Amino acid sequence: MATKTEETRKTGGRIEGGFDAIVIGASTDGLAAAAMLGKAGFKTVLLGAGGAALDEGRREFAPGFFALDGDLVMGALDPQLVEALDLYRHGLELASRRLETVYFFDDGGALLMEGDLYRTRESVAAMSPRDADAYADFVETALDAARALRPLFETGPAPALAEALSSESERFLSASSEDIVDSLFEDAHLRALLEAEAALRSAARPSEAFSFAALLRRWAGEAAGLQAASAYPAGGAPGLRRALRRAAQAANVDFRPSVGVARVLVEWDGAAGVQTDDGGQIRAPIVVNALSARQAFLDLVGPEHINIEFQAALAAPAPRIASARVNFALTGAPGDERTRANLSRRLFFAPSREGLRGAYAAARRGDVASPLVMEALIPSVFDPALAPKNGLVVSAWAHPVPFKAEKDDALAERIGEAARETLEKIAPGAAARIAAVDVRLPADEAAASGAPAEVFAARSSVLDQWARARRFAGASGIEGYYFCGPEAEIGRESGGGAGRRAAAAAMQHAKMRARS
Amino acid sequence: MIFPADDLCPDDPRPTALYAAAAGAASANSWTSVNGWSVARVYTSLDEEYEAAQNAAGVVDAGPVVRYSVSGAGAAAFLARATTTPVAGLEPGESARGLMLDEDGMVVDIVETTRLGESLYLLSASRPHARRLQLAARGLDAIVDDITSRIAALALIGPEARDVASAAGLDASSDHLAAQGRVRGVETSVRPIHFGALSGVEIIFPHEEALTLWERIRRARAPQPVGLAALEIFRIEGGAPRPGADFVPADEAREKDERRSPAEIGLDHLAPTNSAWFNGRRALKTQARPARALVALSIDAESAAPGAAVFARKGPAGRLTSAAFSPRLKRIVAFADLAVAALGGPLEVALGGGDSRAAARVIETPESRLAAAFRAGAAPRP
Numbered sequence: 011m012a013t014k015t016e017e018t019r020k021t022g023g024r025i026e027g028g029f030d031a032i033v034i035g036a037s038t039d040g041l042a043a044a045a046m047l048g049k050a051g052f053k054t055v056l057l058g059a060g061g062a063a064l065d066e067g068r069r070e071f072a073p074g075f076f077a078l079d080g081d082l083v084m085g086a087l088d089p090q091l092v093e094a095l096d097l098y099r100h101g102l103e104l105a106s107r108r109l110e111t112v113y114f115f116d117d118g119g120a121l122l123m124e125g126d127l128y129r130t131r132e133s134v135a136a137m138s139p140r141d142a143d144a145y146a147d148f149v150e151t152a153l154d155a156a157r158a159l160r161p162l163f164e165t166g167p168a169p170a171l172a173e174a175l176s177s178e179s180e181r182f183l184s185a186s187s188e189d190i191v192d193s194l195f196e197d198a199h200l201r202a203l204l205e206a207e208a209a210l211r212s213a214a215r216p217s218e219a220f221s222f223a224a225l226l227r228r229w230a231g232e233a234a235g236l237q238a239a240s241a242y243p244a245g246g247a248p249g250l251r252r253a254l255r256r257a258a259q260a261a262n263v264d265f266r267p268s269v270g271v272a273r274v275l276v277e278w279d280g281a282a283g284v285q286t287d288d289g290g291q292i293r294a295p296i297v298v299n300a301l302s303a304r305q306a307f308l309d310l311v312g313p314e315h316i317n318i319e320f321q322a323a324l325a326a327p328a329p330r331i332a333s334a335r336v337n338f339a340l341t342g343a344p345g346d347e348r349t350r351a352n353l354s355r356r357l358f359f360a361p362s363r364e365g366l367r368g369a370y371a372a373a374r375r376g377d378v379a380s381p382l383v384m385e386a387l388i389p390s391v392f393d394p395a396l397a398p399k400n401g402l403v404v405s406a407w408a409h410p411v412p413f414k415a416e417k418d419d420a421l422a423e424r425i426g427e428a429a430r431e432t433l434e435k436i437a438p439g440a441a442a443r444i445a446a447v448d449v450r451l452p453a454d455e456a457a458a459s460g461a462p463a464e465v466f467a468a469r470s471s472v473l474d475q476w477a478r479a480r481r482f483a484g485a486s487g488i489e490g491y492y493f494c495g496p497e498a499e500i501g502r503e504s505g506g507g508a509g510r511r512a513a514a515a516a517m518q519h520a521k522m523r524a525r526s
Numbered sequence: 527m528i529f530p531a532d533d534l535c536p537d538d539p540r541p542t543a544l545y546a547a548a549a550g551a552a553s554a555n556s557w558t559s560v561n562g563w564s565v566a567r568v569y570t571s572l573d574e575e576y577e578a579a580q581n582a583a584g585v586v587d588a589g590p591v592v593r594y595s596v597s598g599a600g601a602a603a604f605l606a607r608a609t610t611t612p613v614a615g616l617e618p619g620e621s622a623r624g625l626m627l628d629e630d631g632m633v634v635d636i637v638e639t640t641r642l643g644e645s646l647y648l649l650s651a652s653r654p655h656a657r658r659l660q661l662a663a664r665g666l667d668a669i670v671d672d673i674t675s676r677i678a679a680l681a682l683i684g685p686e687a688r689d690v691a692s693a694a695g696l697d698a699s700s701d702h703l704a705a706q707g708r709v710r711g712v713e714t715s716v717r718p719i720h721f722g723a724l725s726g727v728e729i730i731f732p733h734e735e736a737l738t739l740w741e742r743i744r745r746a747r748a749p750q751p752v753g754l755a756a757l758e759i760f761r762i763e764g765g766a767p768r769p770g771a772d773f774v775p776a777d778e779a780r781e782k783d784e785r786r787s788p789a790e791i792g793l794d795h796l797a798p799t800n801s802a803w804f805n806g807r808r809a810l811k812t813q814a815r816p817a818r819a820l821v822a823l824s825i826d827a828e829s830a831a832p833g834a835a836v837f838a839r840k841g842p843a844g845r846l847t848s849a850a851f852s853p854r855l856k857r858i859v860a861f862a863d864l865a866v867a868a869l870g871g872p873l874e875v876a877l878g879g880g881d882s883r884a885a886a887r888v889i890e891t892p893e894s895r896l897a898a899a900f901r902a903g904a905a906p907r908p
Contacts (some may be wrong), residue, residue, distance in 0.1 A: 279811065308665060312665070313607065313665035313666055314803070315803060317629035317806060317808075318608065318629065318661050318662045319628060319805075321664060322661045486808075487808035488808070
């Protein structure tokens with residue numbers, strides 16, 4: 011649907027005014043910020059530099075098989091955003107509101123967990139009667155702690171936390187995953203499960219301090235009104251972006267996907283608009299940037315306008331750990347009843363503690379271990395158009411793998427092999443039916459989106475992410491400049507919260523300006 | 527001209543380029559260390575040195591001042607970012623003072639920038655800033671090079687300083703432009719300076735030629751070598767605060783409230799927020815009104831030590847940060863870090879042990895006059 015506002019319009023060396031806000035980057039957060047601003051009555055233009063490629067939706071990786079890029083499951087979609095934009099009215103649909111998870115273990119064991127964490131006691135009792143009560147208590151405390159820590163995960167100030175932190179939630183925040191599970195549970199499966207959940211897409215090893223906080227971050231999120239649940243939106247992550255796009259269109263946001271930004275104009279310590287690639291200018295007192303921090307500050311604003319200390323904070327140590335997105339094309343229908351029942355569930359492989367430690371050690375030295383932590387979903391069950399008849403698309407995150415900024419086919423091949431072996435643990439016999447394996451590494455994502463590959467590496471510790479997110483939110487003091495790029499979000503998913511917060515801060519700023 | 531504070535714990539100080547000459551002249555044999563360099567505190571006698579520089583000319587070993595050469599197409603942009611110096615307005619040969627601020631607009635150092643050529647600058651600082659400058663140069667086409675140990679630097683101060691320089695064959699004709707020249711084959715850069723209330727010239731030349739030039743100046747007019755102790759008196763009389771003594775540089779502060787803003791050390795005229803952007807300007811613009819003020823005092827006493835308590839009518843108001851006896855004023859001149867609320871009323875300074883106190887009053891200095899003029903101009907018209 012090409013509306014009038016989506017026409018390709020170039021500024022062609024002209025100076026264009028009349029806008030209240032400019033949003034750069036059509037990522038989830040960029041769309042969220044634009045829609046929020048538009049809805050609040052700000053005349054907003056969304057420039058599609060970067061992120062546009064991610065919006066294409068599905069990608070054919072083998073004849074007849076399509077992959078959906080972006081997050082697999084939704085567990086941290088910002089509830090305030092959904093409500094403010096009325097996203098369900100704009101086409102957000104949940105294909106599965108509450109995904110059940112089946113955990114698979116190294117020794118061949120498996121455990122089915124309810125989608126509602128509060129109701130998982132029975133599942134655990136079946137496996138380890140002695141841990142069932144401890145687990146139920148733990149879940150309740152952890153969910154409370156996660157809720158109390160929400161301000162932190164939304165990059166709130168540290169002092170506001172002091173009262174929220176009971177001694178227990180403080181321990182959950184600072185301790186390592188290994189310490190937490192060792193102190194609570196006897197069952198090796200339960201330990202492996204929690205360690206692997208906390209480790210997925212995190213660069214912090216389970217023995218590192220603050221590593222457990224990654225799981226708390228996830229459990230602080232909500233899906234379909236239930237804390238710590240996982241949902242699957244119709245159309246996957248692109249489905250969410252489509253709903254945001256429609257909400258933005260309804261709010262009269264001017265879309266210009268083909269206009270690239272050469273520079274953010276900073277005049278008298280405040281953002282004044284942008285200079286476009288073709289030499290024109292679009293002027294507005296508010297600029298929201300949803301690109302990566304390096305692009306937003308170093309490339310577009312430039313060192314001559316940002317503080318030295320702020321620039322130093324932009325340089326993070328080179329990442330070493332990444333997660334690989336692996337898509338399998340499977341042919342033939344699964345044989346047994348049990349596997350068929352699992353098709354619409356979240357499938358999770360949790361290696362043993364030794365296996366997980368070994369995998370991190372291997373990834374840090376540039377090697378790929380097997381098996382890996384794997385979170386898999388079968389999107390073609392929810393959307394049959396993604397695979398041919400009698401075929402399946404299995405999409406998975408495999409973690410941890412080494413981070414490489416450049417494309418490396420040999421590495422991708424090794425990861426594909428390890429992922430195939432891990433999939434075999436989840437669905438014995440599946441490996442024989444694999445027609446194609448598609449491995450997406452940070453370098454591929456970077457090439458598709460134009461953002462630096464580091465952005466797609468595994469996330470560092472929650473504390474580190476919080477410190478950086480807070481710093482970048484300050485935008486080095488440039489008035490009217492707001493940042494909601496990937497570094498503004500804490501945790502592994504992008505749920506639009508950063509975009510909403512940036513828009514809220516911009517509106518607040520506009521209000522103050524109007525008053526003075 | 528700036529001159530750094532001496533180190534609290536000198537650890538095997540290095541000899542400056544002029545050390546051999548200075549050691550020959552230093553019959554008092556009283557030494558200290560500044561930025562790790564050996565510097566004479568007193569050469570012959572404090573009174574003699576003060577007298578000579580006040581009425582004739584004195585020569586100072588300026589080796590401990592940290593020097594960076596900044597070159598490249600982005601040199602001006604780099605300096606405009608890292609310091610508050612108005613670099614854009616500098617003609618070749620001109621110098622300007624400025625501050626180095628951190629991102630919160632707090633003072634890191636007091637610096638001077640001299641434009642030596644089209645895109646070549648000399649940055650003089652009172653302490654080393656290798657890391658800060660290296661970070662500031664990222665993304666800009668500027669090469670920053672610490673040349674402190676590769677050059678010799680001396681300063682001639684006093685009313686006859688320029689005559690001494692001319693007598694030695696140096697080009698000190700301009701009162702605001704630096705001049706490059708050769709004296710007996712030695713490449714020199716001569717620039718006019720102000721030290722406190724005194725004017726003078728600073729001469730920078732290659733390290734290897736240090737003694738040649740010193741000797742040449744000595745033979746021309748034999749100016750009195752002036753040590754750190756006499757310089758300290760001129761500095762306080764001139765109203766120039768010293769990082770590390772009168773305020774804690776923001777880079778070294780252990781607590782946030784130890785740091786001082788430009789207004790709090792009386793140098794807000796060096797960081798005007800209405801011209802070009804510099805590091806920390808945005809924070810400076812939104813800073814609250816200063817609660818502290820660094821002021822110059824004259825104290826009716828013969829001795830007072832840094833750290834002594836200053837009392838206002840209502841009670842303690844602050845402390846002395848540096849103090850020296852001024853032979854000209856026949857009183858102690860001192861810097862004091864005071865609560866703004868205490869200014870305007872009578873002040874007393876605690877002396878030694880016991881309860882004895884001496885009356886003190888805030889004095890005007892060349893620097894405080896500049897600041898006052900700036901504030902009068904910057905204040906919104908009624």
